[in-house]
Amino acid sequence: MPKKKKKYAAAEATPLTAQERISRYMRGNRAKHTQPELLLRRALWHGGLRGYRLHWKKLPGKPDVCYPGRRLAIFIHGCFWHRCPHCLPAMPKTNIPFWTDKFARNQERDQRHREKLKAAGWQVVVIWACQLQENLDGCVFTIRALHAGAPESYWLEAA
Numbered sequence: 349m350p351k352k353k354k355k356y357a358a359a360e361a362t363p364l365t366a367q368e369r370i371s372r373y374m375r376g377n378r379a380k381h382t383q384p385e386l387l388l389r390r391a392l393w394h395g396g397l398r399g400y401r402l403h404w405k406k407l408p409g410k411p412d413v414c415y416p417g418r419r420l421a422i423f424i425h426g427c428f429w430h431r432c433p434h435c436l437p438a439m440p441k442t443n444i445p446f447w448t449d450k451f452a453r454n455q456e457r458d459q460r461h462r463e464k465l466k467a468a469g470w471q472v473v474v475i476w477a478c479q480l481q482e483n484l485d486g487c488v489f490t491i492r493a494l495h496a497g498a499p500e501s502y503w504l505e506a507a
């Protein structure tokens with residue numbers, strides 16, 4: 349009997365090719381509880397910033413994390429789908445009109461949700477997946493400050 353194939357591959361040690369990265373982002377976009385999101389949630393929990401709600405349906409755009417008592421909404425954006433201004437992910441090389449249109453719609457939707465939230469008196473923060481990877485502590489530090497009442501301008505990604 350051949351050995352059963354492992355369901356989950358071990359974490360790769362080699363860097364991913366562009367195509368692999370794109371496939372991974374695409375998978376990430378479908379999932380609700382993505383890896384960056386879990387990373388931040390765990391850090392918030394361990395940092396004592398509890399009492400958050402996840403994907404609260406009552407709010408425009410169902411922010412990934414929010415603190416209703418503080419009116420603080422946090423979106424964790426995947427860099428590829430939401431077109432990160434920091435790491436500037438490469439555009440796919442094929443089906444360019446499709447992707448251009450898709451990205452434009454994603455960005456418009458993001459903006460619409462931010463505006464609605466702000467109109468309802470919420471502070472809105474966008475944290476990019478690459479920022480979480482690079483500086484998770486910094487992200488938690490920022491959220492802690494906003495949670496404690498710092499003005500939105502405190503964070504450059506305040507939207």
Ligand SMILES: [Zn+2]
Nearest residue numbers: 427432435478
């Ligand atoms: Zn990024």
